[in-house]
Amino acid sequence: PPSFIDIFSTTSLALVGIIDLLSPSPPPAPVTFSQYSNGQRWYHDSLAHCSNHTYILSETCLQILKVEDWNVKIDRLIASGEWLHALSLCLDHYETQILASSSALRRPSLSRSVSHTLNHHPFFSPPTPTPEEDMLAAYLSQYLGLAIENAPTSREATSSHFRMIANVVIEYCIVTKRLDLLFGEIFAAFVGAEQSHTFVDLLEPFVLADQLTYISPLVMSTFVEFCKMSNDLSRVERCLVHLDVKVMDFDSVLKLLRNNKMFVALLHVYTSGLDDFVAPLQIIYEEIFDAADADPDVHGFASARVSVPRVPSLPIGLPPKPVPLSPFSAAGGLAAVYVSRCFEGLRFPRGGEIPDVPDGGGGVAAQVLDLLLAEEYIVSKNPNKRKERDKSRGSKHPYVTILVKLDPEAILDVLKGLMVKEKDNGIWDLGERGVIENTDIVGILDEVFGGEELPTTSRPLFLEFVADLIIKDLVELEDTKLIQEVLLRLASSGPLKLVPVLKSLSPGTFNRAAAFEAVEGHNRAELVLHEGAHPVTPGSFGGVVRSYLVDREVQFRGGVFDYIEEEMGRSENDFMKGAVMEVLPDLVMCDVVKTVGLVKELECFELAMKALKRKGVNGDIVYSFLRFVFLGSGGSSEGLVAGGGGVGLTSMIGLDDRHLFIKLMCQYEGGEVYGFLKEKKGGGRQHHQRGGFEEGEDEEPRHICSSSLGMLTKHSSLCCAG
Numbered sequence: 001p002p003s004f005i006d007i008f009s010t011t012s013l014a015l016v017g018i019i020d021l022l023s024p025s026p027p028p029a030p031v032t033f034s035q036y037s038n039g040q041r042w043y044h045d046s047l048a049h050c051s052n053h054t055y056i057l058s059e060t061c062l063q064i065l066k067v068e069d070w071n072v073k074i075d076r077l078i079a080s081g082e083w084l085h086a087l088s089l090c091l092d093h094y095e096t097q098i099l100a101s102s103s104a105l106r107r108p109s110l111s112r113s114v115s116h117t118l119n120h121h122p123f124f125s126p127p128t129p130t131p132e133e134d135m136l137a138a139y140l141s142q143y144l145g146l147a148i149e150n151a152p153t154s155r156e157a158t159s160s161h162f163r164m165i166a167n168v169v170i171e172y173c174i175v176t177k178r179l180d181l182l183f184g185e186i187f188a189a190f191v192g193a194e195q196s197h198t199f200v201d202l203l204e205p206f207v208l209a210d211q212l213t214y215i216s217p218l219v220m221s222t223f224v225e226f227c228k229m230s231n232d233l234s235r236v237e238r239c240l241v242h243l244d245v246k247v248m249d250f251d252s253v254l255k256l257l258r259n260n261k262m263f264v265a266l267l268h269v270y271t272s273g274l275d276d277f278v279a280p281l282q283i284i285y286e287e288i289f290d291a292a293d294a295d296p297d298v299h300g301f302a303s304a305r306v307s308v309p310r311v312p313s314l315p316i317g318l319p320p321k322p323v324p325l326s327p328f329s330a331a332g333g334l335a336a337v338y339v340s341r342c343f344e345g346l347r348f349p350r351g352g353e354i355p356d357v358p359d360g361g362g363g364v365a366a367q368v369l370d371l372l373l374a375e376e377y378i379v380s381k382n383p384n385k386r387k388e389r390d391k392s393r394g395s396k397h398p399y400v401t402i403l404v405k406l407d408p409e410a411i412l413d414v415l416k417g418l419m420v421k422e423k424d425n426g427i428w429d430l431g432e433r434g435v436i437e438n439t440d441i442v443g444i445l446d447e448v449f450g451g452e453e454l455p456t457t458s459r460p461l462f463l464e465f466v467a468d469l470i471i472k473d474l475v476e477l478e479d480t481k482l483i484q485e486v487l488l489r490l491a492s493s494g495p496l497k498l499v500p501v502l503k504s505l506s507p508g509t510f511n512r513a514a515a516f517e518a519v520e521g522h523n524r525a526e527l528v529l530h531e532g533a534h535p536v537t538p539g540s541f542g543g544v545v546r547s548y549l550v551d552r553e554v555q556f557r558g559g560v561f562d563y564i565e566e567e568m569g570r571s572e573n574d575f576m577k578g579a580v581m582e583v584l585p586d587l588v589m590c591d592v593v594k595t596v597g598l599v600k601e602l603e604c605f606e607l608a609m610k611a612l613k614r615k616g617v618n619g620d621i622v623y624s625f626l627r628f629v630f631l632g633s634g635g636s637s638e639g640l641v642a643g644g645g646g647v648g649l650t651s652m653i654g655l656d657d658r659h660l661f662i663k664l665m666c667q668y669e670g671g672e673v674y675g676f677l678k679e680k681k682g683g684g685r686q687h688h689q690r691g692g693f694e695e696g697e698d699e700e701p702r703h704i705c706s707s708s709l710g711m712l713t714k715h716s717s718l719c720c721a722g
Contacts, residue, residue, distance in 0.1 A: 083143050090136050091175050148193050162195045166202040183216040197226045213244040217252050240265035245273035267348050277364045284335050291328035292392040332406035342368045343418040370430040372400050401448050408458040412465040419474045438475045463489040471500045487518040502528040523547040538575040549586045561594045584611040585621045592628050623664035
């Protein structure tokens with residue numbers, strides 16, 4: 001007889017004899033066929049319907065369509081032994097029919113549950129299931145019973161068999177939201193088959209994929225036992241970070257985590273489940289103190305920073321194996337990272353913003369900072385957990401001190417990050433301890449880094465830290481001793497931060513004389529100190545000018561002229577003019593054009609020449625100055641004397657200075673003397689009264705070439721009257 005084939009499963013759903021077609025009333029119309037030219041055929045009146053059946057007559061057989069209940073189809077698959085296909089159809093029915101119905105919506109979502117009681121977990125204890133949900137659970141229980149009953153006997157085949165079963169039942173319960181069934185009847189069945197470890201082993205992938213967000217205490221304890229046997233407790237921590245800790249049994253879970261020192265998961269449970277950010281840090285600190293006291297290097301005040309050595313015994317080409325961290329380094333490093341995340345306003349380890357104002361204080365950052373900067377070890381009120389203030393716990397400011405012993409640079413970076421983040425605030429409400437500012441934090445760190453418990457090599461790191469805070473305008477220090485120490489440190493390590501620090505310091509917050517002593521040899525730092533002197537004194541003015549002129553950078557040296565003009569524009573004093581004359585040769589070397597302009601503006605050509613004629617001043621400097629006076633920047637006789645910028649200097653230039661210019665020209669540019677004098681020949685008597693060399697002068701240097709000497713004595717245009 002013909003049959004109807006389900007195209008999804010290729011399974012026969014019904015068998016109907018041809019005789020059944022004769023019973024409906026009215027009888028079906030006669031069937032006729034038509035033939036196409038290519039041999040294909042189609043049928044007229046080949047469909048008929050009666051008794052909830054649809055009949056399709058083909059050329060060779062009769063097909064029958066009929067509607068069946070979902071469970072009938074599944075029962076038929078089960079009867080034929082196709083369990084996986086049957087369970088797949090169960091999940092399809094749940095997702096397309098039950099989940100979309102209003103009855104399924106009455107179950108609260110896991111993410112909205114805030115219950116801390118295990119038995120109130122919305123998936124573990126669901127509402128009364130519907131008959132359809134009961135039927136789906138019954139199918140799974142029936143499958144599990146048969147699968148366990150028919151398990152193979154060989155060890156290898158048994159393991160593979162139960163792993164396949166576990167994957168099926170876990171996914172089935174997650175999709176149908178029946179964790180009560182998963183962690184109850186199903187887990188008990190695996191325990192009875194001595195396959196509980198297989199069951200818990202396969203939970204991890206679903207947890208890490210965030211498909212399973214809850215594990216019952218009994219199953220969790222079995223999972224921990226399994227991980228201990230495998231020597232891999234990190235799997236428990238990885239899973240706990242992905243679970244919904246708000247619905248856990250905190251007492252049992254926290255005890256489990258503390259006993260096994262799973263501190264990452266401990267932090268997650270406390271912060272995400274209880275919104276408590278200080279208690280887990282205190283627990284980790286207990287581990288840090290105990291580990292430090294047991295480590296002779298740490299307790300002996302040696303640096304505890306861990307460097308991973310290379311393993312020399314490895315064959316060539318193989319990478320070295322890292323040395324495991326000591327308990328002190330592992331716990332201390334975790335605490336430092338956790339503190340950093342709290343200061344950033346992020347939960348640890350999964351991220352997510354921390355509420356701005358949690359219960360019990362002025363913010364998470366302030367609460368953590370309060371513990372970090374506590375002056376004494378906080379003794380527990382619980383006598384079973386009580387520890388005395390000795391060894392590491394007996395230090396002043398023990399919580400920050402122990403982290404500084406581990407890695408001073410890291411903890412300073414953490415605190416700097418906090419201050420930068422809260423730059424606009426800079427004030428911390430520590431509850432009972434009151435309010436502290438960034439300056440107070442620096443004072444505490446000054447004590448810590450200045451104590452005998454730390455190696456001397458850590459002190460420079462603190463001084464660099466203070467310098468960064470000063471530059472970023474995060475602190476206003478009044479401790480002149482500390483500022484002096486910072487300046488000495490920066491002067492010895494290089495001037496990169498020295499000048500920005502000096503510019504950021506308030507004038508009255510440090511000893512200027514001591515600062516000069518600290519920065520001796522660093523001209524730009526000295527310049528800042530000189531510029532900060534008010535009112536301007538001869539020493540400060542001259543100091544600024546000298547600091548500019550000794551700099552290696554040409555462009556920076558040129559700033560001296562702007563400074564001189566600015567200060568003399570405010571109040572011109574004789575000591576300023578004297579200071580300029582004192583360094584005039586250096587000014588000429590820096591920029592002869594601006595130097596000549598400055599001399600002209602000050603109307604002190606005679607003083608300038610006296611300064612240039614001092615013993616020890618090189619002749620090329622004097623010649624450079626006079627050459628620009630006479631010839632200008634282009635080397636033309638139309639220099640400052642002849643006109644343009646030189647107006648105002650003519651009456652100041654004496655005969656001796658003119659003779660000196662010719663003498664120096666012969667010395668440095670002898671070939672230019674003839675051309676210079678010849679150019680003056682065309683000037684006639686029009687320059688007679690504008691200055692020059694006296695007619696008939698017979699005291700010219702004898703080494704001047706004869707042609708130039710002749711020009712000198714023949715043309716009166718270069719001579720002064722009388």
